[in-house]
Amino acid sequence: MAKKENSAKTPPTREKILGTAFELFIQHGYEGTSLNKIVGQSGVSKGAFYHYFPSKFDLYQETINRFFLLPFEKFDISGLAKLSPKKARAALRAHYASLGEQMTGSSGQNMGPVLALMFDSFTRLPKFHKKTAAIYASLIKNLARSFAKPDKPDRRIKRRARKFIAQLEGEILLRTIQNIPE
Template sequence: MKNTKEHIIATALKLFLNHGYRATSMAQMVEASGMSKGAFYHYFKNKEDIYDSVINSYFLKYIDEINWQELEGLSLQETKAAMAAFYKNFVKQIGELTDKGTSRYFSLFFEAYHQVPVFKEQIRGFYSRLVRIIEDKMVKELFYNEQKAHSEAIHIIAHFEGLLFWSAVFPEKDTSFSYD
């Protein structure tokens, strides 16, 4: 079983995904956690404190878990396959958290992007680094010039992000996260 703080964070994420951040109250989080109000407030002083922990635990953790050296060592084809596996697993994980689909994740993601400066900075850093890694592979393996490699790297990332968006719009359809 998760420790108490992790339990509260997981509970808050589910509520934020299912009802939205603004529509979720502290009272709802306390009730959903199954804890007493005093025990709950021992870990988090307010909704914003929990929100920051949710962002760190469920959004930024994906960035922290990336093994950049391993990714850099893959071929371009292997990188695309790794990205496809990541996105497919990601949609599955979101599906386990909410029956509302990835659209709620997008809502929470972009809310955090505009409200939490460190989140925005880390997300931009993540995508910039991913573009550079793919560009490097395209230059080395396909002999693309830097401009073409940059454009194509963005296309690859946009392909997967577009499929993620598509799965939010059409959650009932099976989305193939491949890139050929």
């Protein structure tokens, strides 16, 4: 249930910087990742870095938005409301099953450091926190609409939708805690 992707290509150097930065932010956090380390590991000059990003913080913001929000932005959240409850739940299960790979580019990644980076980013980037909250509100609203057809969702149905999303999120967390690959 993916949306159509934007056909505009991102320059390969920019992509390389973003990918390298994400890996380093996962491993070392924002504070532990120096600009020199990003430039060195991505194999670009500082001039190339500054061509694409005014600062490390700007790179951080874009990296966090790209890798954490983009998988949800590609998913047709509003389309959930049009599906039967069974199909909506299946679409969300499939989406959540692929989240780790969508975010990190590999399956089986230890999600602990990835989740730590995400939660740290809520504090550092209030707009990211707000966007993430809006995405989850939309997921709950549209899943509740699927559950409530043809009626308008009431508080009980919204709570049921929230519990289903929480179950999917909890599975990611529990797999991480128990070190169970995706």
